Amino acid sequence: MYDVIIIGAGPAGLTASIYLRRNKKKVLLIDALGYGGQIINTKRIDNYPATPGIDGFTFATNIYNQAKDLGAEFAMETVTNIINKDDYKEVITKDNTYKAKTIIIATGAKNRHLNLPNEKDLIGKGLSFCATCDGNFYKDMDVAVVGGGRVAIDDAIYLSNICNKVYLIHRNDTLKADKEEIDTLRSKDNVEIILNSNIKELIANNNLEAIKLDNNKELKVNGLFIAIGQVPNNDIFKDLIDLDEYGYIKSDENCTTNIKGIFVAGDTRTKELRQLVTATSDGAIAATKCINYLNN
Amino acid sequence: MIKEIENNNFNEVRESKGYAFVDFNATWCGPCRMLSPIMEEIAKSNTVYAVDVDLNDELATEFNVNAIPCVILFKDGKEYKRSVGLKTKEELEGMID
Structure with missing residues (x-):
């Protein structure tokens, strides 16, 4: 006992x-x-x-x-x-x-998932929940991070030093992190912040190739890092x-x-x-x- | 015991009979380091190899490993199933039929 x-x-x-x-x-x-x-x-x-x-x-x-x-x-x-x-x-x-x-x-x-139909199949084939683990596999490629909290912002900053281009996609218009972190994020030339947007589709052919947003805009990315809490x-x-x-x-x-x-x-x-x-x-x-x- | 893949000894896996687990990992990856005692447990009753992706990037490319930890179960030298992320012993051993 x-x-x-x-x-x-x-x-x-x-x-x-x-x-x-x-x-x-x-x-x-x-x-x-x-x-x-x-x-x-x-x-x-x-x-x-x-x-x-x-x-x-x-x-x-x-x-x-x-x-x-x-x-x-x-x-x-x-x-x-x-x-x-x-x-x-x-x-x-x-x-x-x-x-x-x-x-x-x-x-x-x-980790919270996006709950998109093919999400589970793409984990390890373009989808990741750990930027520090998997960022190096996307060297010089275009990637996206979804989320608006501290983890998402840290991931975007980390990836901006490895990847060619980083999109940060967040569902509303407020990023929730320390001011210092948000300032660092905004100072990165290769980070594009897309607010008030959701991902509605993961486009893949074995590996992830693009994501479609709810305004039907398509972003060609090899990697998507999920940091939505x-x-x-x-x-x-x-x-x-x-x-x-x-x-x-x-x-x-x-x-x-x-x-x-x-x-x-x-x-x-x-x-x-x-x-x-x-x-x-x-x-x-x-x-x-x-x-x-x-x-x- | 876990066998470390080095000096191009991956042919051992390709020529292996039955099941073999191959754990793709890296020293800087926290979940990979946490997985290693779990793989040690699995290695008590299974064949287990470890591949450091930094030292064997040609293998990571060949097997399309772009997230780690990634455990690939080989059957008779061919990829049979794979699992990505930190998983329990039961989940990993569950890949065996």
Whole structure:
């Protein structure tokens, strides 16, 4: 029996494990995709205190090693269900059933798709969700980025240094990022910003060849980088845990859920600001609530 | 154990019988680095090769790899299925019939 099982080993879950191990609680982290969560896709983190410029993989590995050194256990498995028993909880994975007194859900979020018919088939054939991973394959070519948030803008800036031409396509007229980033974007001669536009068709012949906008304008591009935000990953919990209309776990700054002994941390809960620093903050709060619950 | 493709030893894959996983990756790609312990797990019961695309760009071109991590499952030396992005062990092993 574990004191706490943490589902999801991104920054929120890993930080929770550090706080729990420092209180000598027996902790298991479960994540089928290894540790780190979304942050491993980030080439450079500049908005987290004390580590300017660190890359996401190193950041994640640092927290993971810190948690491991403190004695957190780790299982690379897919969680399929959780069950609330009278005095304990069960976490079911494809291969095992684990028991714990409490659970912290820290499953984060995954990339939102455009939901165009041939989108899934074109992933890896012109479509990408990771500019830093795949940008080099589009050296001197024309590409587009879709999205208007910080990730989209960072991707467009990054790609402008590699590609011939970069279109940034956004559905409304407001780019949401720091002024400094927007200024950098606007200073790039090879970036064309197209506002109030949606992509309505992906034109491909095995690989992506062009995209069609809702005004029927066609842009010839070899690559399309999708950065339109995230969706939560909470389907397996929905019978037990209250979710909001978007699928996020209903909670607040206390990181509690509708079930006693089940807490939530990070991007997967209702919140206004989804950032690295708010994820790690949630990890600390959820762990502290868990410790109080276990000690009473 | 994962075999690193180097010095043009890709013929080993072309001449292989049965299934072989080939993991196209790069050192600067976070999801690729995260995939490597998953591939290590898969390698316990399967043949697994790793291709660093920076050192083997001719292979990335030949197999039309333009997003990584990209895992191509070979069957009797020919591409059979492929998977792009960070995936679980179950998803990757699920490509085998």
